[in-house]
Amino acid sequence: MKRTIVIMFLLSMSIIGACSDNGKNQDHISVAQSSKENNVASIEALQHIKDELNTAIPIKMPTMLPVAEDAFLTATTRAEENQIEIIFYESKEDLPINDLRLKDSATVIGRLLVKQYQSAEGASAQIAYNDFSQNGGQEVDLGYSIKGYQDAGAGALWTGWNEGRWALATHTRTDNPEAGVQLAKQVVEYLESHMLPIPKQYGMAQLDVYQSGNLIVWQDERLVYTLDSIQDPLQALEIAMAFYQ
Template sequence: MKRWLFLILLLSSSIIGACAGHEKIHQAQENEIDEPVVQSNNDNRDTVVSQGESLQQIKDQIHSDIPIKMPTTLPIADDAFLTATTRAEGDHVEIIFYESKENMPINDIRLKNSATAICRLFVKQYKSAEGASTQIAFDNFSQNGGHEVDLGYNITGYQDAGAGSLWTGWNEGRWAIATHTRTDDPEAGIKLAKQAVKYLENHMLPIPKQYGLAQLDVYQSGNLIVWQDEKLVYTLDSIKEPLKALEIATAFYQ
């Protein structure tokens, strides 16, 4: 009888211990679920460092023989992901780069509505370098005349007005660069031109073969950067901020 009583007590203790252990595990699991996951700054830095890999993955999705060059980096937030949609047809390639809060695959159909477009890159291959050069509307502003403006760093700009628009243009190497504003807001165009000249003192635009042009819009509606690389013509557009357009273009410098 004592032996049976001892076994019953032992079994009861085991059951109580098991239940207590299960309760501890369940409580720990609840704590793990309720506790928010905090990402460190190192995670953010890893996101930035991985841009090179992301850009290579985007390039790998382009099924084309056109030997395009990619930017080395793009301006995105520290906690964002870089992705894109790609399209290649015959003699041209189009890439729309996106900034996403979540890591979304390249060419995901949700990108258009769930991510923020950074810029569009359009590269077209012509049959000859001569054919490609006809696509670049290069201007030598010093020969065109216009009102001279000191843009700093020993660079002179030339202003030309017409149809309510005011352009301030200058040349840097084989690049023709101009800012656009309205005639009733002339100082805004000069201010943007000076900002662009200052930025380009420490950043290099890609070396064009033969020419390149950049149109920077004060009102963030018509930023356009185009340059020739032998038979290829690169076009960057769909960029709201003019100085960000320059930042993206200089990322192609190699």
């Protein structure tokens, strides 16, 4: 998969470590872009969020998150022995991390869940990886010499394909079949110039035409990263891309 990294920041402190209906025109899906100033602010905020977790789990944080020019990045955090949860928020006010007002006055950017397993094998079992070429289905050309495979059932239509160690699929309804292919082609084109994190061993992404149910999961040895609660499918990819190290 030919890709180049478009967003990467190197930090001395090593920051290791987002519903529309079927009338929505997928041509209007765009990747949110942050200003240079807000990227810098996001870096500082992400380090504060990581510090707030106070966890021994060796998590990696994204290097940036998309935040509007006049907004602040903040979060709620929860750390357990083998699991952490971060809900990232965009706020018009400069609210502290874990402020009770966030749920009512801020907008969710996305949720990150990181769980640590006793072994890499245990973590690997959590990844719903598919080799779509082995599953059958109707072939579709997604561009860039990539073939997708369509599978329908219970009113849902999935278009799945593989890139490296990633299994990706778009979801639409059977009465709107072209939307799934269109989104899949957008994703394939996007990934020609952007790099997802390299999973150890596998990763999967489910991207929804109707912007409800985007899910990106990947393994990093004993850790499993899950991104959800992100409405725009391409923005979900943008946030996942920010974990590339």
